[in-house]
Amino acid sequence: MLPFKLLTIIAFSLFLSGCTWFTGGQPEYITLKYWGTWDSATVMNQIRQEYKQIKPYVDIEYQKQSPQQYRETIEARIQSGVGPDIFQFHNTWTPMLIEELSPIPQSVISQQEFQANYFQTIFSDLRNSGKEFIGAPMGVDGLGLYWNEDLFQAAGVIGPPATWQELAQTAAKLTVKDRAGNIRTAGIALGTSTNVDHFSDILGLMILQNGGNLKRPTDQQSADALDYYTHFAKGGSRVWDDAMPPSTIAFYSGSLAMYLGPSWRAAEIKRENPQLKFRVSPVPQLTDGSVSWGSYWAVGVSSQIKDKNKRAEAFEFLKYLQKDSTLIKLYSESAKTPGRVIGMPYPKKELAKQLASDPIAGAYVTDAPFMHSFPMASDTFDNGLNDQIIGAYKEAIDKTFKGTPPSKVLEDTAKNLAEIFQSISKL
8 A cells, every 4th residue: 555645745746737637638738820821910810819719728820921932932831840730722732732731531521511512613623632622712713704884884885795705796895996096995805915914814714615625725625715815906806905004904994894803803903993883793604504713712731730639620720710600700801901892702602692792702603613723823923833834825825916826836835734744743
């Protein structure tokens, strides 16, 4: 039998250790580093404080990162063991971040939940080769058709075009030229690469809608789409040309009637010209079927978290970020942020219905069920797949614009793309 004094010492030691033996234990204190590029620190601080009420032992340290070299920084930091535990990434980066992202456990978000609640595009965008999800979308975005209400009214045009044929006719009607043939008001910003913001997204959309192959664009459908894109800026019937200012500037200055761009451009347009009356509609379609463009941000958990408790808590926070109430909070608070007019349109089908009638966000959630994606998304600043592929297609537009047959141009583009994909060993 142990002496009474020794029993007393053991009991007192257990008490000093935090009484976990008596109380059933308290979770260890955990700090999670979360990186993003869109949400402000003010907005995320509200989410952080609310989460603290649920899990007082978990502290979320949020850092808003510059988009410049963001992907490269994530890779380098995670591989060196000092990166974020949770981070946002562009949907087209999935092939480049396979080694840095952990598969989402079924207990966090199951395949059935993804299927039931989210738009279909994530199944091709956010899964690894084993068909496991390695990210969850924080919103949806892509392209919408911005149109100037005053210019439409002045030209007697009622409502935006729904098809490409209607768009071409509407653009011609809205274009105003001086006696010398110079464009004073452009109908639509299409046809060039130098001054059409998001030209790569637009061309990608047109090729997909026409049934072309963006990875191997040697088919006739891709050539026809490229030819159609450039014809808007050619000849005496042109509705746009390279003498115009960049398309975003042209639109908010009132010299462009229609403009294709993502939802986040609305904030810049409102800021630069608060008096401009505009709306955003779904992208034009061909007469059969619906195809739209997807370019959005997701959230994932680092594969380099060694501590199993910390990894579990990181996934719990990811799950919290995907709750309806959290997504609604992020949207509403982001819309209040100075310089913003809307949040990121909801990535969930049921939530998205709440935005269907919104004059800006409505276009993107309407198109969300038909979204397709490819790594030629503008403004990701990834210095990787997107930027390289955009460069290849920019060259294709420029050569076609100068008169080289598009089928010949795309033979060279296909060779360039093959080299690019081969250089990305993770793809």
